[in-house]
Amino acid sequence: MNKKFLMLVSLLLITAIIFTGCVPKGGDAPKDTGSTPATTDTTPAPTPAEPKILKTNNSSEPGSLDPALAQGTHESWILDHTFEGLMKVDPNLKVVPGMAKEYKISDDNLTYTFTLRDDIKWSNGDPVTAHDFEFAWKRALDPDMASDYAHQLYYIKGGEAYNTGAGSVDDVAVKALDDKTLEVTLEAPTAYFLELTAFYTLYPVNKKVAESNADWAKNANTHVSNGPFTLTEWEHNASIKIRKNENYYDVASVKLDGIDFDIIDDENTAWQKYEGGDYDFLTPLPQAVVAQMKDNNNPELIIGADVATYYYNLNSKVKPFNNAKVRKGLSMTLDRQTIVDKIAQGGQIAAVGVVPFGLPDENGKDYREAVGDLIEYNVEEGKKLFLEGLAEEGMKVEDFKNMVILYNTSEAHKKIAQAAQEMWRVNLGVEIQLENVDFQVKLDREKAGDYHISRAGWIGDYMDPITFIELWQSSSSFNDAKYNNPEYDELVAIAKTSPDAKERFEAMRKAEKIVMEDMPVVPVYFYTQPYAQKPYVTGVYKPLVNYPKLTYADINK
Structure with a gap:
């Protein structure tokens, strides 16, 4: 062919x-x-569903996304979505097992034995083990780590001694018996210890990752976590993105594909983005916006309950704030009711002590209601004490013109500081200056004692009054007022160690009365947490001691 x-x-x-x-x-x-x-057949193929990314704002750049080093809500809000402890707070606001499958408590209430789940992994695929928990807790207690929250592990036998240099890490009574079993022995019975294991300082850290890279938590490409979401992008001082962790044991219940956080400290700018449709959820809100939304009965406004106190630190290491009469005079001439009614306008309650409403006492009643009002508004008596205290320090009213109220950048904090400034000008005749700085800068300056008066706030870490009372113990890393009273310290020690509920609550009641007599801090109000949520967002819940949880949120536009 x-x-x-x-x-x-x-x-x-x-x-x-x-x-x-x-x-x-x-x-x-x-x-x-x-x-x-x-x-x-020319029927078009189904269009892939758009990823469900909830967009919101985190008002400040995190100082650290390492559980051992975090110290504020600007960090914990991210950590609470990227990590999980032995226990967690569920949508019913109950403390339930998280990484733990079950636990046993010894008859003397001192030894806790946790059994971990079988199906738990880190975001990089490594198994989460009891060794990771032991490593993380001892790491947070390591004096060289300089963790501000190390005291939350002092309840563990040997924890305080190791952290303060008086003991060895080998004496810290937390031990991984095997990959799935963690045994913890406490110094004294602690009724809220289970709840404490849901707090971010007690989150696990991947032992292998942390030992191989000391800077693992500083950037998204090296960050490893064990929670429902994982850190995928962190453009410092600009934005944070977290995405669903496919290795999370309860991933089937997580509806969102991710959460995008801007980092914008100006509340008005953030609100404009929410109003313009850029955000699906927002907290905090400008105070004027909260007032307007309340007046209009706007269904997008939710007033979240909080166990938290807004207050001013008075630096007792700086004259004349070393004088209790001066401190008391400032407190007695601050009109708290006007601040909550005319300025805050978010349903806050004028403070009557340092411990807010909502925490139970030994009888199951509200601790705050039982203790009563420890703060008095009395301009005449306050001015008398203030002037006496100034004279005792060899100072005059005119000398106060160099004193400064330090607050972190926020329209709300600015307005409250301006109100305090004006009240003290009218009632005491003093001229006080104002200074705003980034939140992390404020925290650093408070730790260094580089301030006169500083705006502060505290959200309870767990549902027991000691979470507030212990703040002003002389050894507390959060005693930014530099307060020192041996009697107060002794009462706090009893409240933290006594197995007798009546004795420990009586100690707390006495301690609060002492600190409100000495007034190293000026409580202003008990918080609420107003937030805005679009109608198509569901599944958000608000624990009393946490920012709103977005873990099980959903978007249905």
Whole structure:
């Protein structure tokens, strides 16, 4: 057969294919029934669903996303979505097992034995083990770590001694018995210890990752976590993105594909983005916006309950704030009711002590209601004490013109500081200056004692009054007022260690009365947490001691 004949046959075959169409592999050509011409299905393929990304704002750049080093809500809000402890707070606001499958408590209430779940992994695929918990807790207690929240592990036998340099890490009574079993022995029975294991300082850390890279928590590409979401992007001072952690044991219950946080400290700018549709959820809100939304009965406004106190630190290491009369005079001449009614306008309650409402006492009653009002508004008596205290320090009213109220950048904090400034000008005749700085800068300056008066706030870490009372113990890392009263310290020690509920609550009541007599801090109000939520967002819940939880939120536009 010659080449020309083969070429002709090939051309004829190609022509035939073009005009008849290709026959599916392994089957016959479609048959014509004679009634209607053969057709091709042109139905478009389903469009992939858009990822469900909830967009919101985190008002300040985190100082650290390492559980051992975090110290504020600007960090904990991210950590609470990227990590999980042995226990967690569920949508019913109950403390339930998280990484733990179950636990046992010894008859003397000193030893806790946690059994971990079988299906828990880190975001990089490593198994989460009891060794990670032991490592993380001892790491937070390591004096070289300089963790501000190390005191939350002092309840563990040997914890305080190791952290303060008086003991060894080997004496810290937390031990991984095997990969799935963690044994913890406490110094004294602690009724709220289970709840404490849901707090971010007690989150686990991947031992292998942390030991191989000391800077693992500083950037998204090295960050490893064990919670429902994982850190995927962190553009410092601009934005944070977290995405669903497919290795999370309860991933089937997580509806969102991720959460995008801007980092904008100006509340008005953030509100404009919410109002313009850029955000699905927002907290905090400008005070004027909260007032307007309340007046309009706007269904997007939710007033979240909080166990938290807004207050001013008075630096007792700086004259004249070392004088209790001066401190008391400032407190007695601050009109708290006007601040909550006319300025805060978010349903806050004028403070009557340092411990807010909502915490139970030994009888199951509200601790605050039982203790009563420890703060008095009395301008005449306050001015008398203030002037006496100034004279005792060899100072005059005019000397106060160099004193400064330090607050972190926020329209709300600015307005409250301006109100305090004006009240003290009118009632005491003093001129006080104002200074605003970034939140992390404020925290650092408070720790260094580089301030006169500073705006502060405290959200309870767990549902027991000691979470507030212990703040001003002389050894507390959060005693930014530099307060020191041995009697107060002794009462706090009793409240933290006594197995007798009546004794420990009586100690707390006495301690609060002492601190409110000495007034190293000026409580202003008990918080609420107003937040805005679009109608298509569901599943958000608000624990009393946490920012709103977005873990099980959903978007249905």
